[in-house]
Amino acid sequence: MDHPENDTRYTGLSVNSGVAQPPSVNPYLKRHKRKPLPAPSELVEGIVKGDVTTLARAVTLVESLQPAHQAVAQEVIEKCLPHSGNSRRIGITGVPGAGKSTSIDVFGMHVLEHGGKLAVLAIDPSSERTKGSILGDKTRMEKLSQQADAFIRPSPSAGSLGGVARKTRETIVLCEAAGYDTIFVETVGVGQSEIAVHSMVDFFLLIQLAGTGDELQGIKRGIMEMADGIAINKADGDNIDRARLAQAQFRNALHLFPPTASGWMPEVLCYSGYYALGIDELWDMIDRYFAFVKENGYFERRRREQSRYWMFETINEQLRNHFYSNPEIEAMLKVGERRVLNNEISSFIAARDVIDYYFKTKF
Numbered sequence: 071m072d073h074p075e076n077d078t079r080y081t082g083l084s085v086n087s088g089v090a091q092p093p094s095v096n097p098y099l100k101r102h103k104r105k106p107l108p109a110p111s112e113l114v115e116g117i118v119k120g121d122v123t124t125l126a127r128a129v130t131l132v133e134s135l136q137p138a139h140q141a142v143a144q145e146v147i148e149k150c151l152p153h154s155g156n157s158r159r160i161g162i163t164g165v166p167g168a169g170k171s172t173s174i175d176v177f178g179m180h181v182l183e184h185g186g187k188l189a190v191l192a193i194d195p196s197s198e199r200t201k202g203s204i205l206g207d208k209t210r211m212e213k214l215s216q217q218a219d220a221f222i223r224p225s226p227s228a229g230s231l232g233g234v235a236r237k238t239r240e241t242i243v244l245c246e247a248a249g250y251d252t253i254f255v256e257t258v259g260v261g262q263s264e265i266a267v268h269s270m271v272d273f274f275l276l277i278q279l280a281g282t283g284d285e286l287q288g289i290k291r292g293i294m295e296m297a298d299g300i301a302i303n304k305a306d307g308d309n310i311d312r313a314r315l316a317q318a319q320f321r322n323a324l325h326l327f328p329p330t331a332s333g334w335m336p337e338v339l340c341y342s343g344y345y346a347l348g349i350d351e352l353w354d355m356i357d358r359y360f361a362f363v364k365e366n367g368y369f370e371r372r373r374r375e376q377s378r379y380w381m382f383e384t385i386n387e388q389l390r391n392h393f394y395s396n397p398e399i400e401a402m403l404k405v406g407e408r409r410v411l412n413n414e415i416s417s418f419i420a421a422r423d424v425i426d427y428y429f430k431t432k433f
């Protein structure tokens with residue numbers, strides 16, 4: 071028999087008999103009844119008692135995007151506020167590899183050994199665009215993650231950086247109400263996430279490395295200006311001399327900066343997170359800072375300023391969400407965007423048209 075491809079009517083197309091596809095929903099799956107949402111007062115009661123499971127549950131509601139969860143979360147936050155505020159909020163930043171997790175593990179154990187209760191939160195700026203994570207998961211803090219008095223929570227993942235930061239700020243309130251007297255907020259970023267963390271902490275620690283030869287070039291001036299303390303990590307072994315040199319360079323550089331609003335002169339210290347060297351000195355600096363700003367009233371002033379900042383941040387975020395999540399606006403934006411890219415209309419006209427429509431329609 072001739073080969074089928076030699077037939078002039080052969081097109082190469084044929085339909086094979088296939089295998090029936092399974093349904094995309096498992097027909098045997100029993101529908102689970104959703105657990106009813108806990109009453110806010112129940113959650114608050116558990117949190118104030120220091121119950122970790124309840125705290126974790128409430129934080130999950132804070133992080134949720136569902137309106138019903140948000141409603142409960144907001145009520146819980148409101149009721150926890152009178153129990154909050156009584157903690158030291160410490161921001162910690164540094165480039166990946168600077169030794170943040172190693173250090174937080176050691177700093178955290180230091181806090182616990184002195185009778186404290188510690189919450190470690192994080193703001194991961196990479197979650198905004200890629201839903202990825204620079205900070206990784208918190209099991210990196212090996213010792214701390216096994217301690218009953220340490221509550222470790224990774225960065226909220228969904229939404230804009232502003233949204234993520236707001237959720238972390240709300241989580242601080244819940245942790246404080248649950249009796250955590252030291253709060254670490256870790257971040258890594260290129261400026262924006264440091265601003266967010268700086269706006270919710272009392273003390274901002276910058277972890278730096280020595281030995282790259284361009285210590286001062288590689289770091290954004292803005293981040294250095296925010297720091298209340300600079301800690302040069304990995305001051306161990308052959309690296310000690312280089313760490314000391316970097317310390318001197320940072321000290322000189324800080325002298326050129328304008329005085330800080332707190333009146334505190336930021337200090338530069340060397341330490342080793344890995345070998346737990348210089349930790350007492352570092353903590354002594356932080357103690358002195360808190361004594362200083364509580365004495366001169368800056369502590370209270372900064373917290374009040376931060377509350378005001380978050381009021382406006384929350385308004386901005388919600389207005390932005392309301393605008394961008396509207397399907398009609400979304401469709402208009404797509405058209406406007408294309409016309410601007412094709413040089414058919416100016417960006418200002420395109421923006422005005424959408425904004426006018428938004429305000430006139432009063433969604």
Ligand code: GDP
Nearest residue numbers: 165166167168169170171172304342343344345
């Ligand atoms: P992160 O990305 O900032 O969280 O950094 P890690 O804590 O994961 O540390 C990055 C690497 O530096 C790891 O291999 C650590 O073991 C190492 N490291 C951290 N602290 C020190 C230190 O004090 N001395 C030395 N020699 N290595 C350290």
